[in-house]
Ligand SMILES: *[C@@H]1O[C@H](CO)[C@@H](O)[C@H](O)[C@H]1NC(C)=O
């Protein structure tokens with residue numbers, strides 16, 4: 801009777817330990833799956849213009865209408881707006897390439913707030929780059945805005961690019 805009682809106790813203990821181990825492993829596996837899911841996310845775009853000489857309207861998003869790369873499809877080549885698909889650290893870069901001596905005033909906007917102001921005062925064809933690392937929440941919108949109506953070198957000269965560094 802005593803021996804059976806001990807055996808039952810032992811079995812109960814062993815099954816308790818096993819259950820703890822299993823639930824620990826399940827938790828670890830779930831956490832790892834989430835990590836892997838975050839690490840596997842890819843967002844990466846580069847957009848330029850179809851036309852070699854392109855133009856844009858003042859006080860509006862510059863529409864880089866030719867997306868050469870758009871992994872994750874977060875950039876819209878019809879609106880010029882990038883929409884963050886999820887929270888993370890991102891980097892954005894754009895190059896302006898002036899046509900003749902036309903100054904370029906293109907700023908980077910996040911959710912309609914200016915995040916980077918850039919000016920290129922040029923006396924001839926000039927390319928300048930601007931880069932901004934930023935943490936975004938899902939749904940945040942990023943775009944380049946021009947102060948003035950402008951004509952500039954487009955296809956493969958001026959571009960807008962961005963990529964996800966880490967989702968978290
Ligand atoms: C833009 O490019 C011009 C011509 O190369 C250069 O003189 C100027 O310093 C650049 N401006 C910036 C902000 O990099």
Ligand SMILES: *[C@@H]1O[C@H](CO)[C@@H](O)[C@H](O)[C@H]1NC(C)=O
Pocket residue numbers: 868955956
């Ligand atoms: C523009 O760049 C793309 C991508 O690198 C390339 O495939 C294309 O041939 C270039 N177009 C011109 C006109 O240089």
